[in-house]
Amino acid sequence: MPEMILSAALMHGLGHQPGAWRVRGGPATDYVSPDMYGAIARKAEEGKLHVLFLAEQITNQEVGAQRPCGAMDTASVLSYMAAVTSRIGLVGTASTTYNQPYDLARRFATLDHLSKGRAGWNCVTTAHAVAAQMFGTGSHPEAPQRYSRADEFLDVVIRLWESWEPDALVGDKKHNVFADASKIHAINHAGESFSVRGPLPFPRSRQGRPLIFHAGSSPTGRDQAAKFADVVFTAQHTTEGAKAFRTDLRRRAQAHGRHPDSIKILPGMNVVLGETVAEARRKKAALDNAQTLDQLLATMARICGVSPALLRDHLDRPFPVAEFPPDAELKNGVGWRKSIIDLATEEKLTTREVLTRAPSSHHHIVGTAADVADAMEERLAAQAADGFTMMVDMLPEGINDIVDLLVPELQRRGLFHREYSHRYLRDALGLEVGTPQVARQDARELVP
16 A cells, blocks of 8 residues: 655644634734644654645635634735745645746745745635625626636646746856746736736746646536645545545546645545544544534535524434535535535434534544554545545644654554655656646647
8 A cells, every 4th residue: 555645734823723712822812823834844844744724714704703714815824834844845825826937936936945845826716795895806706707717717827837947947157048038938928817928037946846736526627626736635424425526526637637645635635643543532532512502513514505493493303415506506615515415414423413514515433543553544445535635623733743653653663654766746746847748739848
């Protein structure tokens, strides 16, 4: 069985569990503290994790003042983390709906240079309509328009990242040749959403370009990921669901002229770890009790596209899947809801049981490192994953648990490496330097 890729997602400011800020040690202000981010980065690198994945919420309007949210600029935070580490990959979220491709390409290429080839961009289209109010753009685009813009956005960003050929920077002081102008290319893009002349004002990075992460789960999102992404992050409560998703993404990638191994699938895993099962359950109870029932119902209602009242009416009855609106009417991620529905249907759960068993859309495990490793091993053996994205329950304690408890167990089983052996993030994930074929069609002459 091949060694797994292990990523850790830093969510919602102070942890994936919404009540984490009340349970964790340290003040609530830690989510804007450089000290916390520096400590997390050093600890994760000590554990030889492949990637730290920093999520972003560009506004707190969805949750208001109930809890912190990960609203700081990801590239800025990751640049700070790059300065205190040397090997771990650093991936940040940024929206194609509320950014411009030239600015984003420049920002993440800068991070890739400053980290010496360890950066990645998690491409999202932003599902939450409230974001439009922050940017003065009028109404929030519907999903087809967001994905159409994102297709063009991704193509432009990749072409900008490749606008300097690998040997364009000469640096010949004696003959006064800084760069070979014939190897620096304007992209001269004129499309439906963007007009971008290019090129970027500095060379491509050591690893060729930053990696592209993606979380598309709808048919349109999956196809976009298959065209452009290096890594796909997904929510899958069941092994069968995870296997079907990975098989589908690999098939779609191949249909776009890519090798199936050129795309890595890292399902989310929401774990609460303890040295004993009893300790893990105590942590889980504390996190659950940090939220009111109304807050739990509101969160689940947003995911499912229904009113909290409907879920409350079915609290001790079967999860009311039959009363959910169809996928076409869902404003949030289709895949996130499907993951919960799959679990509720397979295990015949009531709504109250769903709130405990599936506090988010990600596979949820409460237990010891051995329990988590067993679940990982099962999914790897089923070819349902290339690795996992750990949805860290609370920060920084959850990172400490992963490094101190889980990593040694995975290493003991031969499932995870003991030392870094790569130069760049692309190497670490078993990916070649380059760009998915479909994204290179208009820039073929730029690639030697």
